[in-house]
Amino acid sequence: MTFDIAVIGAWVAFILSVISLAGLIKSHFTGGTKENTEAIKELDSKHDKLDKRVQKVETELKHLPNKDDFTKLAVSFAEMKGDIKVMSHAAKSTERSTRRMEDFLLGGVKGKEKK
The missing domain is CATH 1.20.5 (Single alpha-helices involved in coiled-coils or other helix-helix interfaces)
Structure with missing residues (x-):
């Protein structure tokens, strides 16, 4: 069995291209993860503040006449x-x-x- 360097080089180039393409696709879909994580943290903070405000209003409404x-x-x-x-x-x-x-x-x- 003889190995032709040109064929091996073509296969290696193909495999490296597939790996590179897979890395590119992965980075495209997961690239916004950090930004999304920060956005989620910001939304959680806003949600907590809003929840506290709603609790204050509900507490005050309990004391008002009905x-x-x-x-x-x-x-x-x-x-x-x-x-x-x-x-x-x-x-x-x-x-x-x-x-x-x-x-x-x-x-x-x-x-x-x-x-």
């Missing part, structure tokens, strides 16, 4: 409005009684002055 609280408040205001109307009516009655007594007392003084 729809049921406002309904109770509206009912309380309606009750207070009714109570104020009753007190206003009672105050008017008291005012009328006071004026009658005042008129009576002042009328009695005026009557004594005429005599």
Whole structure:
């Protein structure tokens, strides 16, 4: 069996070309890995910050009044409005009684002055 240097050289060149091509393809598809890793870390950082902000907002919202609280408040205001109307009516009655007594007392003084 004889080996021809030209044939061996052609095969070696072909194998090296295939290896080179495989390396080129690998580097093309994995070349952005470092950039992607950095981008993922940046997105994770932004996600963590956003998550903390959402937690703060949720915590604050727990302390705010809800729809049921406002309904109770509206009912309380309606009750207070009714109570104020009753007190206003009672105050008017008291005012009328006071004026009658005042008129009576002042009328009695005026009557004594005429005599």
